[in-house]
Amino acid sequence: MLTPRFFQAVSLALVLCLTSQPGSAQSKPDDKKGPQPAQIDRNGVLTLVRSTILALQHANQTGNYTVLRDLGSPGFQQANTAARLSEVFADLRGRNFDLSGVAVLEPQLSLLPQIETNGLMHMAGSFPSVPLQVNFELLFAPDAGRWKLFGISLNLGQSGPTPPEPSPAVQPMPPKAPAKSQRLPSTKKPPQPTQP
Template structure:
């Protein structure tokens, strides 16, 4: 069994305080955030092109992790072919109720099991206008 963990967490508390004024998204909105983020991440790993993942990320994330660093950080997913298209339609379990962390970031965490792979995730978002932007991504993929 191969396991790969990738974590990119950006903690910029001063710039996150406006997120605390935001409301927790509805269950349906959370579902869209989780699935679209993981699919963008998966597509980036499959193609080696991290431009869209970076474009969907917050300014803080982009400033600290340009596209070339993203490609380097997630090289093990490509090398080990840990791809998980099945999260588009698979059921998942949330580890914790959606909440804001001490830095004001929205945190969504859980696990997908899609037949031959288990994908644990912890995603952090900050609100930018009306859109939620990726602030941090932690994914652990295990072939079963």
């Protein structure tokens, strides 16, 4: 379990993006109910996840969130100015945490890419790293035949499972006395010498 000491949530309000332009992220109305698996290959997923988090890393390094904003979908751009993004990610930037490791680490998806009923592609997962794990949740909107950032939630947590609490000391049992060895009488007759 992650404790507040190891867990710092940094998120860009997804609700703002979702409600800013009703219907702007929808591709086509879908009669199917519920989320559907997204038709995207592994390389496409890796490209979207890594490029998005690296864009955030570059914005944090430079303090310039214009490119991150410009890479987003129209709904993302309308809901967020570069100054607002700077405010949202001020804590992460202040902690000077380097996110560039996502370029070489393999993400572990906890939510496979799926198309929500509003047409957005949704995915979530983590990059297990040391000393902190990078957890992410991303939304992408279709725009001119490409997926563009619509929402991002990023938090840092403790990497890997925490070790169990040490158990109370167990008193050693006194050693047992060695068992006496008893020789059982043999039931075999000794071999008889043979005469020539």
